[in-house]
Amino acid sequence: MKAVGGMTALPRADIFVKMSSSVTRIDGGSGSTKPRFCESGCVKCAPVSLALRSDGSASCQRSECSSSPLSSACGNAMFPSSVSFGVGRKSRRGVARGAEATVAILMEERGSSHDRSSDSQVLDSLRDVIQKLESQNAVLTHSRGQSAPAAEDVDLTVVEDLTTFGSEDSLWLKMRREARWDSIKEPALASYLYSTILSHRTLERALAFHLGNKLSSSTLLSTQLFSLLNDTFMEDADIRRAIRDDIEAVKERDPACVSYTHCLLNFKGFLSCQAHRVAHRLWNQGRHSLALAIQSRVSEVFQVDIHPAARIGSGVLFDHATGVVVGETAVIGNNVSILHHVTLGGTGAVGGDRHPKIGDGVLIGAGATILGNITIGAGAKIGAGSIVLIDVPPHTTAVGNPARLIGGKQKPTKLKEIPGETMDHTFFMKDWSDYVI
Numbered sequence: 001m002k003a004v005g006g007m008t009a010l011p012r013a014d015i016f017v018k019m020s021s022s023v024t025r026i027d028g029g030s031g032s033t034k035p036r037f038c039e040s041g042c043v044k045c046a047p048v049s050l051a052l053r054s055d056g057s058a059s060c061q062r063s064e065c066s067s068s069p070l071s072s073a074c075g076n077a078m079f080p081s082s083v084s085f086g087v088g089r090k091s092r093r094g095v096a097r098g099a100e101a102t103v104a105i106l107m108e109e110r111g112s113s114h115d116r117s118s119d120s121q122v123l124d125s126l127r128d129v130i131q132k133l134e135s136q137n138a139v140l141t142h143s144r145g146q147s148a149p150a151a152e153d154v155d156l157t158v159v160e161d162l163t164t165f166g167s168e169d170s171l172w173l174k175m176r177r178e179a180r181w182d183s184i185k186e187p188a189l190a191s192y193l194y195s196t197i198l199s200h201r202t203l204e205r206a207l208a209f210h211l212g213n214k215l216s217s218s219t220l221l222s223t224q225l226f227s228l229l230n231d232t233f234m235e236d237a238d239i240r241r242a243i244r245d246d247i248e249a250v251k252e253r254d255p256a257c258v259s260y261t262h263c264l265l266n267f268k269g270f271l272s273c274q275a276h277r278v279a280h281r282l283w284n285q286g287r288h289s290l291a292l293a294i295q296s297r298v299s300e301v302f303q304v305d306i307h308p309a310a311r312i313g314s315g316v317l318f319d320h321a322t323g324v325v326v327g328e329t330a331v332i333g334n335n336v337s338i339l340h341h342v343t344l345g346g347t348g349a350v351g352g353d354r355h356p357k358i359g360d361g362v363l364i365g366a367g368a369t370i371l372g373n374i375t376i377g378a379g380a381k382i383g384a385g386s387i388v389l390i391d392v393p394p395h396t397t398a399v400g401n402p403a404r405l406i407g408g409k410q411k412p413t414k415l416k417e418i419p420g421e422t423m424d425h426t427f428f429m430k431d432w433s434d435y436v437i
Helices: 093-111 111-136 156-165 169-183 185-199 201-214 222-235 236-254 260-267 269-284 288-302 427-434
Strands: 015-017 022-026 343-345 369-371 397-399
Touching: 015 397, 111 288, 169 185, 169 260, 185 201, 185 260, 185 288, 201 222, 201 236, 201 260, 201 288, 222 236, 222 269, 236 260, 236 269, 260 269, 343 427
Parallel strands: 343 369
Antiparallel strands: 015 022
């Protein structure tokens, strides 16, 4: 340990996470209960082992990194050896410059002109941060006996967020903050959260990594799935938008969803839907074998069977999701909520267009079965356990086996709200005595 400016310098392997006005230490030192990771923050060095050494000879755990032209970045690219993280006034200038170096690395990694332009804007923002730090004279001289001048505390999480993601993806920044806080509260999850969320610079990359590991098998490698999923996400803006709409839908409609990261990591309905979006794009490209292979793995892993040709809108919630079956020619609109053990199926062996069409804002209760090429109108509600074989008008409620309209077939009770968003399953109970066959 070296004395720096009257204070004690910390080993470079120590990491500090700034949470609002406080700084919390995540110590990677010997005997620590908390994990140490590659200091470069390299995505390809997501922790495989907690045995990374703190000296400069620490090697990356993944072959992809060692083969990369940027492999020399491991261990010292994120924060140069002259930079120590500390509390209060210690070396803010060094931290900002370390962040600037990280952006430069990202610009080398990311090939497209669009990504380079975006990173260039982030780099300009970081230079502004550096100028502000220097103007506050918050420079700590790395020599014994000299102390740092007084300066205002600077929230270094701003530097991290700007470095990696820019400021446009507020949802992803929220998810990273949640993951950082969860890793502090639950040290046992720190390695898991780092691998799945904190080591990735975009939501799409994190989702591709997590979903690829979930769907992988002994013959379908996670690295292959990661590349396929990530490339598909980054090539399709509609899918990227739908991913965010789906996450927001889960968080807003399901009170059991405690955070956005909880949805990304643990909600198999959400994960199944995103895997389907990739399979559907592959199907439309004529890559049917690969699309069907993904469908099969999703069915095996999550117990959700959605044919890759089925069309699904955005803002969709598959709540619990176990036992959901969606047929080949089915269509699901936007802002639809579907519970577990729901079947959108055909009526027999006849080919062609043979599956239901679900309008926007529809709520389908648990165990409902909807068969045939019929239409469930926008804003309609299907009660739990119902069997629906004919069209259901918009903004009405159908319950029973066979399903009947609440309020009668001639003048059914009209719903004023959107059931797919309110998730109200029992509104029709007060009109129960009025429904007729």
